Amino acid sequence: MKELMPLEEALRIVLEHAKPLGTELVFLENALGRILAEDVKSDTDKPLFDNSAMDGYAVRSEDIKGASEESPKVLKVIGEHTAGTKETFKVEKGTAVKIYTGAPMPEGADTVVPVELTEEKNGEVYVKKELKEGANVRKKGEDVKEGEVVVKKGTQIRPYEVGMIAFVNRPIVRVYRRPKVGIVSTGDELLELGEPQTRPFQIRSSNHHMLFSLAKSAGAEPHLIGIVLDDPETLLRTLKNCHQYDIFITTGGVSMGEKDYVQYLIKEVGVEVKFHWVRIKPAKPVLFGTYGERGLFFGLPGNPVSCAVAFDLLVYPAIRKIMGAREIFKRKVKAELVKDFRRRDTKRREFARVRVWEENGSLLCEPHPKQQSHMLTSLVESNAYMIVPEGVGEIKRGESVDVVLFSDPF
Ligand code: AMP
Ligand code: MG
Numbered sequence: 129m130k131e132l133m134p135l136e137e138a139l140r141i142v143l144e145h146a147k148p149l150g151t152e153l154v155f156l157e158n159a160l161g162r163i164l165a166e167d168v169k170s171d172t173d174k175p176l177f178d179n180s181a182m183d184g185y186a187v188r189s190e191d192i193k194g195a196s197e198e199s200p201k202v203l204k205v206i207g208e209h210t211a212g213t214k215e216t217f218k219v220e221k222g223t224a225v226k227i228y229t230g231a232p233m234p235e236g237a238d239t240v241v242p243v244e245l246t247e248e249k250n251g252e253v254y255v256k257k258e259l260k261e262g263a264n265v266r267k268k269g270e271d272v273k274e275g276e277v278v279v280k281k282g283t284q285i286r287p288y289e290v291g292m293i294a295f296v297n298r299p300i301v302r303v304y305r306r307p308k309v310g311i312v313s314t315g316d317e318l319l320e321l322g323e324p325q326t327r328p329f330q331i332r333s334s335n336h337h338m339l340f341s342l343a344k345s346a347g348a349e350p351h352l353i354g355i356v357l358d359d360p361e362t363l364l365r366t367l368k369n370c371h372q373y374d375i376f377i378t379t380g381g382v383s384m385g386e387k388d389y390v391q392y393l394i395k396e397v398g399v400e401v402k403f404h405w406v407r408i409k410p411a412k413p414v415l416f417g418t419y420g421e422r423g424l425f426f427g428l429p430g431n432p433v434s435c436a437v438a439f440d441l442l443v444y445p446a447i448r449k450i451m452g453a454r455e456i457f458k459r460k461v462k463a464e465l466v467k468d469f470r471r472r473d474t475k476r477r478e479f480a481r482v483r484v485w486e487e488n489g490s491l492l493c494e495p496h497p498k499q500q501s502h503m504l505t506s507l508v509e510s511n512a513y514m515i516v517p518e519g520v521g522e523i524k525r526g527e528s529v530d531v532v533l534f535s536d537p538f
Contacts, residue, residue, distance in 0.1 A: 132407035146446040149305035162303035173269035186237035189261035200254040240264035304452035307374035358387040380430030410501035411438035431501035463493035478516035
């Protein structure tokens with residue numbers, strides 16, 4: 129019997145070797161999804177000057193004390209401030225300036241009366257309501273002060289951060305480099321996308337395409353190398369290329385089969401194996417090693433579901449850590465199981481594919497009926513893994529379970 133390593137130990141080893149790469153500058157348009165490697169600070173106070181939050185009239189609050197529908201206060205309109213106005217006016221006792229949203233407050237005025245509380249006739253405005261001093265005025269610096277950090281180092285850039293970074297006039301920002309990931313499927317039986325089937329027992333390869341997308345959505349820079357036959361010579365030639373990448377991922381050929389050469393050949397290209405066989409289900413045969421100064425090698429199992437699980441559990445956090453992300457794990461939440469779950473072998477921690485949804489304010493989850501590791505439908509029709517701990521053979525409906533969501537919510 130192979131000795132299986134506990135998942136925590138495997139993860140600890142992987143993360144110990146996953147070190148952030150350097151940083152690089154990117155144009156803001158290309159910054160979406162990247163992790164900021166600097167604190168971005170505001171170039172000016174925001175707002176830059178006191179301005180109006182409404183279309184209306186800028187007044188002195190003193191002049192509209194006691195104003196009401198029945199006895200409006202009448203002020204002389206002496207000019208107009210539009211957003212970006214070139215001409216400015218000064219409000220003195222008994223006067224008002226017509227003003228629009230975003231336009232600078234005229235000197236002397238402290239309050240904006242919204243247009244719907246007024247009536248303008250013959251160059252005069254009738255104000256029909258008293259307002260508190262400062263009403264509808266946006267104060268200089270009330271959102272952000274000049275020099276204040278507006279987006280912190282380590283933040284993953286979302287469209288909102290893009291907006292803020294533009295607002296503080298930064299066309300270029302410093303982000304962490306993304307790891308380059310080389311991806312290979314191995315197997316004599318595999319057919320590339322579109323390649324005609326010439327023999328009866330060939331199968332279409334899903335894994336390298338799936339891994340490409342998994343790596344990309346984790347934020348890495350994936351490179352598809354393609355399919356390699358289970359032939360030691362070709363395989364060795366392909367594995368030698370690992371040194372061109374920060375991370376090298378193979379799928380297939382790491383189990384107990386006669387032609388599972390990957391585990392032996394990697395040693396010849398300088399990979400030092402750190403572990404092989406982890407106490408999880410699926411994905412037990414997963415292998416991890418290091419090469420060169422900082423290279424990470426992952427030998428993932430060939431069964432498509434095992435391949436995905438191994439990636440999500442071990443490769444994903446490694447990529448996130450290398451990228452400098454603050455959150456390196458997928459989000460784990462509690463959900464209520466709606467159907468009994470049973471299993472015979474309880475030695476390994478299981479990552480059962482489930483569908484999670486919200487109902488009346490609670491999260492519920494239901495295991496997919498097909499849990500075998502060759503059944504891709506169990507991934508396609510699910511959105512989370514339910515964690516079944518070691519030693520647990522049965523979970524009853526109504527019990528609370530830990531689930532790890534597939535998609536990155538950050
Ligand atoms: P292996 O780990 O090489 O023994 O493969 C285990 C199972 O996964 C076999 O049924 C393979 O045919 C299948 N398999 C291996 N690689 C792939 C792949 N790239 N795409 C789809 N299935 C695969
Ligand atoms: Mg194989």
